[in-house]
Amino acid sequence: MDTIGVLGGMGPAATVDFFARLVTLVGAERDQDHPPCLLYSATQIPDRTRHLTADGIDPTAELQRAARVLEQGGAGLIAIPCNSAHAFYGAIADAVSIPVLDMIELAAVQVRRSFEAGTSVGILAASGTIKMGLYDQRLQAAGLVPLRPGENAQSGVMEAIWAIKAGSRGPDRRLILAIDELVDRGVGVIVLGCTELPLAIDQSSAVVPIVDGTAVLARAALELAGVTINDHEQAREAGH
Amino acid sequence: MDTIGVLGGMGPAATVDFFARLVTLVGAERDQDHPPCLLYSATQIPDRTRHLTADGIDPTAELQRAARVLEQGGAGLIAIPCNSAHAFYGAIADAVSIPVLDMIELAAVQVRRSFEAGTSVGILAASGTIKMGLYDQRLQAAGLVPLRPGENAQSGVMEAIWAIKAGSRGPDRRLILAIDELVDRGVGVIVLGCTELPLAIDQSSAVVPIVDGTAVLARAALELAGVTINDHEQAREAGH
Incomplete structure (x- = not known):
């Protein structure tokens, strides 16, 4: 080993x-x-x-x-x-x-393994990851359709990530809102593209499947x- | 830092x-x-x-x-x-x-800080730690009275530690028996002298105070x- x-x-x-x-x-x-x-x-x-x-x-x-x-x-x-x-x-x-x-390549491949080409994939990630299009590129290359949260929802996601870094745990309203927004826009799966997020999202109760990069x-x-x-x-x- | x-x-x-x-x-x-x-x-x-x-x-x-x-x-x-x-x-x-x-010196000092000289201290530890008297020496040097589990109870503690290493979690009957035996013999505090033990002992519900080496x-x-x-x-x- x-x-x-x-x-x-x-x-x-x-x-x-x-x-x-x-x-x-x-x-x-x-x-x-x-x-x-x-x-x-x-x-x-x-x-x-x-x-x-x-x-x-x-x-x-x-x-x-x-x-x-x-x-x-x-x-x-x-x-x-x-x-x-x-x-x-x-x-x-x-x-x-x-x-x-x-990790980003691996997560994109994992989504593609479980979902057919053309599936809309919601991205929950820190604003740097979003701005750089790290997931967009890889998901598109895998034949998937990336969807980012709207600007307000993304600000909420980033605030939630800072809060987790400062010790917050458990469900965060800002994350729930961002997920709801992505689901309303028709995503078939959500990628957790920030390793703080699994600390504050109950994946077992999510309304769409979640692929967790960690x-x-x-x-x-x-x-x-x-x-x-x-x-x-x-x-x-x-x-x- | x-x-x-x-x-x-x-x-x-x-x-x-x-x-x-x-x-x-x-x-x-x-x-x-x-x-x-x-x-x-x-x-x-x-x-x-x-x-x-x-x-x-x-x-x-x-x-x-x-x-x-x-x-x-x-x-x-x-x-x-x-x-x-x-x-x-x-x-x-x-x-x-x-x-x-x-860690053993630190744990002994911590016990002495919270309990008066002459207090009986139960030791829950792996059999190598017990055999080498690692805690006995340090506790005695701090003016405390170390007590080990009896031979059968110690075998149970060691089996429980192997089980934790193999993935077992939550209350273990063998650990409860060893703690009960030490409490019956009058210990005023128990030292967790094995870092696997906090994974299988609910310290908040213990009948005597616990000092956790970890x-x-x-x-x-x-x-x-x-x-x-x-x-x-x-x-x-x-x-x-």
Whole structure:
């Protein structure tokens, strides 16, 4: 089994969620059945959204530095449980010689696997991810029709994400409104394109199917590391 | 803020629990308010209990290697959320030039802070930790009276710990029996001296106060890293 490198801390609670999934998904009887994992909660990386949407500091150099720490520490691959950080994906991948998983590509492929071409896909994501069209490009390339929330709803989504980063948990009215708006406009599925969102959205009670980027990335990282995924967990997730 | 190094993976779920507490305890408004954390879930470290109680492989060299990975990756201190690994504390601390927190010492001091000298303290821990007397020594040095479960109850505790490592969660009859036995023998407080145990013991409903080594270690790591701890969480924990 390869050591899974996790370039995290964006935010830290989303990284805890991702790490917890890596552990839960493995069908392990003992510690040694789990893959090694080197996780860098690199919280001092400048905010991605503030750089992508305003005049915040460019996080590229810090993202590259963190990726190198993981490679030098023995990671065999890198997963980045932050969608906005994928705006810098090329620079991160160029900084190391180990594979870096592309969560956005993986999520788009996962949607396409479960839904037919032409399906409208709602995108819930931070405003930097939205502005850069990270999901739009990948979903369109997969033959799907991306739909963003309207401007007001998107402001609400971003406020909800800041609130989650500040410790808020549980259903958030702003997220419910954005989902309702997307559903009213006919989306057949919603992508959670921000790793804070699973902390505040009850996926089991959603009115349309949800594809959760964090879950997709966890499965892909385990697969690439050569780990068998727990079928019981797979069955439980499918029941959602 | 220093980077908190976490020498983990013993087991991985206990490490998730420890990392989650590091994140939750910080009174953070944004990602950058959290300390950086470099966490190595070094799952391939040979089992500590099997070495301490039977003929399992000596984990010392792997523990030292993992500590060096953290130091080289920029950690300013190391926390080890595994009590049994503290049987090798000296060798780990010798392998690096950054401070390594001693969870067992910290937990003993925490008990002494809240209870008067002469108090009987029940120890719930893995059989390697018990056999090596890790808690007995520290509690006695603090003027407290350590009490271990009887032989049968201790076998039950160890079986429960293996079950937690294999994914079991929630109340475990074997742990309840061991706690009842210690309470019948007059302990005034119980120390959770194994980081798997908080995953299967409801501390809020315990019949005697519980001191949880994982919580003590998380607070000490944040304090040493120069981080302010969230008072709201402190209040909530005190209410337990």
